[in-house]
Amino acid sequence: MSTELRARASEVGSPGADATAALLRELVAHLRKNRTQLREEWARRITESKLLTAMTREEIFAEATSVYDNYVEVLETGSVEALQAYARNLSERIIPRGVETHEVLGIVLLLRDVLARSLFKKYQADFGLLNSVLDAYEPAANRIANTVAVGFVQERERIIRQQQEAIRELSTPVLQVRDRLLILPIIGVIDPQRARQLTEQLLRGIRSNRAKVVVVDITGVPSVDATVANHLVQTVDASRLMGANVIVTGLSSEIAQTLVTIGVDLSKINAVGDLQGGIEEAERLLGYTVTTPEPKPSEKQS
């Protein structure tokens, strides 16, 4: 323990920036010197707390080493960029292994504790100095925990969003069953994102298949509420703008009644009971090429 440090720290009030920097430097030196035993202590506590069960002991130790070194480096430089990059990299590797948020936060906090304990031990003889050391250590340590946890969570969210998009893409197939006729069977819950994706896929399908009639079957949608109904109306409107007629099947009259009662305007929706009936109606619409019937040659009067 340097006399100079003690002298600075015992000045009235909290140490100035210089003193903090000096304390941190000493701290970092201590952590580097005791690297091996502190790292082992940490790995032991990780296993004790039953964290990172998805990883082997060797893997835990290897990651523990990287995290430890990064941790100490951030304490030294004060720069979180390198840590953020490491946190993202670490997350990319361990998320597919099934490591969860509470585990990542847990191990970082354990490291913070292990290092804090060793500081208690080292400076226990001088309460004033210990306080100053902790004043320097704590904000830095907390910023580190925060950076790692947030980095992990962001990476998880990014992956989840990607997966959701992929699932939605797969689960809303637009089928061409006949010339100019598309069928869109919807199965499952429709949340706003899925509704939007569904509508976009359908509209693109209308363009590429030059569809004139679309049958949207919602038999497989568990709950049809006002939000779902409004999405349907929007889909019908947008399809019409592209010159396509939409027939909705699987909308029971009870549900339709309920929706109308709560104020949803279903007048634009051409609803037919079941899918088969819908397809027949669609074929009828396609078979007639005009809204008013074509006069047959024999019927023409001069």
Add this chain to the structure above:
Amino acid sequence: MRVPILKQSQYVIASIQSALSDEDLLQLRDDLAQTVGRYRSRGVIVDVTVLDVMDSFAVRTLRAIAHMIRLRGAETVIVGIQPEVAFAMVQLGLTLEDVTTALDLEEGLAHLERQTAAGAAHVK
């Protein structure tokens, strides 16, 4: 940027080539009024395939065009609204209400043919 208007038998086709300012749209309205009057066209097609945005002014003006052309005894079909544009219009609550729309030029002409034939058949 004036929208080129072509005559095709008894129909008139206005093919929008690029983003239109408000003045361009109003000019289109006037040009169509003149052309339909001069040729006594039975139908008008406005092709908006190229438009990447249809906002409230565009929609209002297209409806005004359709109305004006109907007063001259002809029908209007708007063709070529793109998927993203249709989606945005619906989100914004813009409708073309009573104006006929079709997928593309081919469908638009087919519709006009049917309407004209039906109209002729009813004039007895």
Add this chain to the structure above:
Amino acid sequence: MSSNRAPRRDEPGVVGEPAIAISSSGDIVIARQRGRSLAAGLGFSGSDLTLIATAISELARNIIEYATTGEVILGQAGKNGRPGIVIVARDEGPGIGDVAKALSAGYSTGQGLGLGLPGVRRLMDEFEIDSEPGHGTTVTVRKWLR
């Protein structure tokens, strides 16, 4: 979601570009084309580009219709590591007396005050409006990359 908080120029997370003056209908086209290319540069999908361009068009149009002149400021925004676009439409016009009415949502036009604000709100992810009679109007909208 809307609030009556006025967005500040120094708001964190907004990397600004020069403001686009809005005083003629040609400016509406300029504003939405600039918005489209900024959004394209950020990686927005084709249909999102159209939604963004349409929202800008409507906001710019409101400026001309109700305040004659104003400006549209486009910028890049960031939230939790996700990039996005922020659009500020500002004018010194008469202001909106009944903001709640202007925002009253409906799926048909003809409700609200004809300003198309509920529609713009549906097109974007975040929507804020600050308006007071005699003090102009500022609308701030944001859309995040999916």
